[in-house]
Ligand SMILES: Nc1ncnc2c1ncn2[C@@H]1O[C@H](COP(=O)(O)OS(=O)(=O)O)[C@@H](OP(=O)(O)O)[C@H]1O
């Protein structure tokens with residue numbers, strides 16, 4: 001365990017570069033550790049396969065009447081309730097999960113801002129050399145606490161990425177860390193009432209070190225085909241997070257081996273894609289001069305969510321619950337099904353997915369747009385709301401994909417109208433524990449069945465001649 005020297009200025013949505021990239025997604029430049037990163041946006045007309053067209057469905061949280069004890073949820077102006085049992089199922093779980101992810105995003109925003117100001121010594125490296133920060137452990141502790149308090153009397157099983165051991169090892173080797181985590185957790189939990197989770201507020205004086213460690217340690221479930229398991233990636237795309245770029249907070253619920261709920265917090269992915277054209281920090285500075293500009297929400301990220309079988313996915317802006325819920329809108333995948341006109345997403349890091357294979361495949365189907373390279377499950381969010389059409393991930397041989405890196409995003413894309421399978425066209429199997437074992441080659445997510453079939457055929461045609 002050692003300090004990780006991730007450096008490099010993040011060039012988030014630079015306006016000048018955005019002008020150059022006006023017509024297409026521009027590839028991010030992740031490069032190796034120490035490099036900068038860029039994330040720019042597509043400026044295709046919003047009328048093209050517009051995901052924001054209003055639909056005549058009631059909001060899924062509309063029927064989320066809190067049942068039994070547990071979190072007392074603030075009553076909101078509600079759309080008509082669902083009556084079909086299949087849709088009403090998991091209402092309370094979805095409602096709590098959205099609020100919890102909102103709170104976690106707020107925590108992350110604070111840590112990211114502090115991190116960018118204070119430098120690389122705040123970033124630690126795990127045994128596999130991947131980065132981890134105060135935010136990863138703090139979000140895990142806060143989510144664990146909030147779920148346990150919101151579902152009292154239930155054995156809340158959580159499968160999550162971080163563990164207590166690595167936190168304690170870091171503490172031992174590099175000095176005070178746990179206190180920063182405790183402070184971030186308490187700062188987050190103090191906001192519980194603003195997010196309508198009043199019963200989950202911390203005790204007076206806040207949680208202590210022991211309680212925080214216990215909360216992190218409780219997330220030690222291994223999932224599996226039976227029972228209910230929450231699946232949490234506290235900070236997905238930690239590399240993007242430490243570079244001031246895109247990252248996600250991902251929370252899903254698996255029941256009987258199937259993903260039934262997915263919530264994806266994307267704190268740097270604004271509600272409207274054209275807002276990505278601008279540098280977040282430029283806007284933060286502008287907001288200090290003219291605070292009214294900030295009130296419009298241009299700078300905010302979003303939270304996407306879906307429930308299995310509902311046939312719809314939703315998005316709301318970051319923020320306390322009343323305002324966020326009032327601004328929620330459905331999202332829908334793009335209608336582009338011609339690969340030549342599609343945009344594909346892939347991981348920023350070459351080590352996480354072969355860029356060369358994806359580029360060859362893109363050429364073979366006549367794809368003209370440059371790839372959208374973006375950190376984290378924001379790739380799934382981009383597909384779900386029609387900002388891109390294809391996401392491919394072909395990990396290096398031997399790498400075992402983890403369920404927390406995919407569960408929430410896969411469900412959201414599927415419910416928004418997309419198709420996600422392995423490269424053999426088979427559904428992803430979330431019932432096998434922590435790993436997405438049994439994957440044929442890699443993961444292919446597309447905005448629709450016809451595009452998906454073409455991409456799967458193209459993968460087959462290029463596979464044997466590839467070096468994967
Ligand atoms: N070698 C390798 N191959 C495939 N996948 C890997 C690999 N190493 C790590 N990971 C996992 O990838 C998560 C980040 O994946 P992304 O697709 O978002 O990649 S990238 O950040 O855009 O480069 C990342 O999640 P976080 O740790 O939450 O950031 C890892 O779980």
Ligand SMILES: [Mg+2]
Nearest residue numbers: 233236237405
């Ligand atoms: Mg992850």
